[in-house]
Amino acid sequence: MKLIALISGGIDSPVAAYLMIRRGVEIVAVHMDNRPFTDEKNLDKTLSLVRHLRNLTGSPIRTYIVPHGPNHITFARKCDRHLHCLFCRRMMYRIGERIAEIEGADGILTGESMGQVASQTLQNIMVVNQAVKVAVIRPLIGLDKVEIIDIARRIGTYEISTLPGLCCTIVPKKPSTAARLGDVLREEQKTDIESLVEKSLEGMHVFSPETL
Amino acid sequence: MYSLLKPCKTSAAFEAIPGERFSLDLDRCEEILKNVCTIVAHAGILLIVSDRCEVSIHKDGRLVLKTDSKDLACEQAGRIAGWLEGTPAIQKHRDWRNSERTNPSAGK
Numbered sequence: 001m002k003l004i005a006l007i008s009g010g011i012d013s014p015v016a017a018y019l020m021i022r023r024g025v026e027i028v029a030v031h032m033d034n035r036p037f038t039d040e041k042n043l044d045k046t047l048s049l050v051r052h053l054r055n056l057t058g059s060p061i062r063t064y065i066v067p068h069g070p071n072h073i074t075f076a077r078k079c080d081r082h083l084h085c086l087f088c089r090r091m092m093y094r095i096g097e098r099i100a101e102i103e104g105a106d107g108i109l110t111g112e113s114m115g116q117v118a119s120q121t122l123q124n125i126m127v128v129n130q131a132v133k134v135a136v137i138r139p140l141i142g143l144d145k146v147e148i149i150d151i152a153r154r155i156g157t158y159e160i161s162t163l164p165g166l167c168c169t170i171v172p173k174k175p176s177t178a179a180r181l182g183d184v185l186r187e188e189q190k191t192d193i194e195s196l197v198e199k200s201l202e203g204m205h206v207f208s209p210e211t212l
Numbered sequence: 213m214y215s216l217l218k219p220c221k222t223s224a225a226f227e228a229i230p231g232e233r234f235s236l237d238l239d240r241c242e243e244i245l246k247n248v249c250t251i252v253a254h255a256g257i258l259l260i261v262s263d264r265c266e267v268s269i270h271k272d273g274r275l276v277l278k279t280d281s282k283d284l285a286c287e288q289a290g291r292i293a294g295w296l297e298g299t300p301a302i303q304k305h306r307d308w309r310n311s312e313r314t315n316p317s318a319g320k
Contacts, residue, residue, distance in 0.1 A: 164224040
């Protein structure tokens with residue numbers, strides 16, 4: 001089985017990827033590059049995390065870096081601010097689904113854990129999930145942050161994930177915690193979603209396991 | 213213009229907090245700042261420029277300065293303040309509580 005792992009520079013997603021590699025799943029990493037709303041340190045951390053997972057597990061990992069900043073600008077300028085994180089995650093899923101087609105992968109793998117942040121309430125996960133048809137695997141869904149950090153420390157990713165790196169600066173002050181699908185779809189109609197996905201894919205950069 | 217410079221929780225940047233309440237007209241900020249630094253992105257709710265370091269300028273006046281050097285962050289906040297101070301890009305807020313106190317008939 002092959003999964004597209006959405007990897008940020010944070011604590012959770014490398015743990016999710018590790019758990020599935022350990023179960024024999026082949027992983028392709030996808031990092032959504034949020035610059036200029038973050039900094040280059042997040043990209044550096046992600047590449048270090050993928051290298052660490054490769055060295056830890058012996059599993060070769062191809063890595064896609066996809067520009068996501070222009071998508072943020074479009075949503076911030078045209079759509080309801082409270083729903084911004086849902087638009088962001090739905091785009092990540094859509095792009096993950098497209099890369100799954102390219103890679104012949106069976107689904108998307110995320111580090112989501114229920115209730116951890118505003119976009120990961122059960123209601124919001126359901127709304128995000130409906131952006132794609134492909135299976136979404138969430139090995140951390142029932143773990144709390146302490147449990148996830150314990151695993152991250154044990155596998156050596158915690159020290160990399162907690163290196164300095166600017167948090168996303170375009171996150172709204174009051175993000176929605178219980179979005180309704182109808183509202184999200186209505187707002188997304190103010191943009192050309194397909195065009196945004198295509199432009200993101202045109203701008204992506206691929207690191208083979210040998211060049212990483 | 214800025215009274216507090218504090219490191220972000222990840223230590224990757226500094227945040228400059230305005231000393232008084234005002235809001236910024238980011239379209240006007242862009243017009244002014246494009247002559248003195250590079251405009252990286254204008255997302256409507258925040259403007260990102262690049263000068264000595266990259267800076268996110270928020271509508272409420274906050275600056276996020278993308279550097280781990282406090283000296284550089286301080287210098288950069290001063291440069292931004294110097295370019296914007298006294299221009300129509302800054303819309304100062306009147307403190308309604310003070311105006312009520314100085315005008316006893318207010319609200320009657």
